[in-house]
Structure formats: structure tokens, C-alpha cells
Amino acid sequence: MEDKRQSRRDFFSKYAPAAFVGALGIWGGSLLRFTLPTLLPQATQRIKLGMPDDYPPGPVKNVDDERVMVFSDAEGIYAISTTCTHLGCVVTWTGRGFTCPCHGSRFDMKGDIEAGPAPSALVWYRITRLPSGQLAVDMDDSVKPGTKEPLYA
Ligand code: FES
Structure with missing residues (x-):
């Protein structure tokens, strides 16, 4: 014992x-x-989206592998980052906005904060037209929220 x-x-x-x-x-x-x-640091990149005709107003195109979602409406096409501004988790589109699965931050349809702990709104990226006529998201170039590229100007 x-x-x-x-x-x-x-x-x-x-x-x-x-x-x-x-x-x-x-x-x-x-x-x-x-x-x-x-x-x-974020990798620098430009993501090709395809031709403007691929983006009729309304639907959401999730470019999930690239951490960005692309939207189009009557005013144009725009891209919002899906990287949470708190600690970098990927936010999820709910149909009415975004939620972060990590710590519960919520963002509205434009990426503005509805609930923390995220310190700032989701980033919007510039949409550019390539010489070929294709659209691309410039992941290195953030723009003021609300900036849209007109599709049918
Ligand atoms: S990483 Fe999104 S709330 Fe913390």
C-alpha cells in the first residue's frame, strides 16, 4: 500500500x-x-468576376474563396469583404446582413456594424473594368462604403 x-x-x-x-x-x-x-498582411490581388451581363440586379454572388461578396442592384455592382474587422474570421451572409461566427458581431446589408465586438464596418473594395470588358474586384483598393460601379451606364 x-x-x-x-x-x-x-x-x-x-x-x-x-x-x-x-x-x-x-x-x-x-x-x-x-x-x-x-x-x-493581406495578399495583394485582383479577382476577375466575368462580364457585366453575369450580374443582373438582385442576386448575390459569393466569391467565398476570396473572402468577398459581390452584389448588384439598379445603381451598379459592388464588393464587400467577408473578413470580420474584429479578428479576421469569415462572416456569413444571412440574407439581411452578415454575422460573424467567432464572437457574434453583426453587420447590416452594407457592412455597417449592428453589434460588436467588431470595431469597424466591413471593407468595400473597388470594382474595376479590365480592358477585356470583364469586371474585377481590386482587393488592394478599399473604397468608401456605398461606392458602386455602374453596370449599364
Ligand atoms: S472575429 Fe468576428 S466578432 Fe470576433
Whole structure:
């Protein structure tokens, strides 16, 4: 009986510090991963969208892999980032706005904040026309919210 207690004590004295350090490492790694999206620079890119006729007013085209959603209405076409301004999670389109699955921020249809903790509205990107006539989202060029590229001017 005495030997069992001694061996348990030995076991914990040997492995508890290693378990503590391991748990600390996992916690630290998680914390670092949690903050990385806002620390890393965004890749520079221009995303081709296709021809203007592909964007009749109304529907939403989700360019999800690129973290942007493209909308068109009677005033033109516009692109809103799906990267949450809090810590960089990808927001989800609800049909009436955006929600962030990470910490619950909510944005309206224009990307303005309805509920935090996001500190600012979603970013709008410039839509440009390429020499070929195709439309493209300029992910390096944010514009004032509400800026739309007329489709049928
Ligand atoms: S990352 Fe969106 S609310 Fe925190």
C-alpha cells in the first residue's frame, strides 16, 4: 500500500511539470493563432468576376474563396469583404446582413456594424473594368462604403 502512494507521488512529480508546460504551450499556440489573421498582411490581388451581363440586379454572388461578396442592384455592382474587422474570421451572409461566427458581431446589408465586438464596418473594395470588358474586384483598393460601379451606364 505504501509503495503505491509513493509511486503515484513519483508519477505526478515526474509528469505534472511536463503536462503543465504542454498545456501552457497549447494555450499559447491557440492564443497566437487567434490573433494571427489580423497580424498577417493581406495578399495583394485582383479577382476577375466575368462580364457585366453575369450580374443582373438582385442576386448575390459569393466569391467565398476570396473572402468577398459581390452584389448588384439598379445603381451598379459592388464588393464587400467577408473578413470580420474584429479578428479576421469569415462572416456569413444571412440574407439581411452578415454575422460573424467567432464572437457574434453583426453587420447590416452594407457592412455597417449592428453589434460588436467588431470595431469597424466591413471593407468595400473597388470594382474595376479590365480592358477585356470583364469586371474585377481590386482587393488592394478599399473604397468608401456605398461606392458602386455602374453596370449599364
Ligand atoms: S472575429 Fe468576428 S466578432 Fe470576433
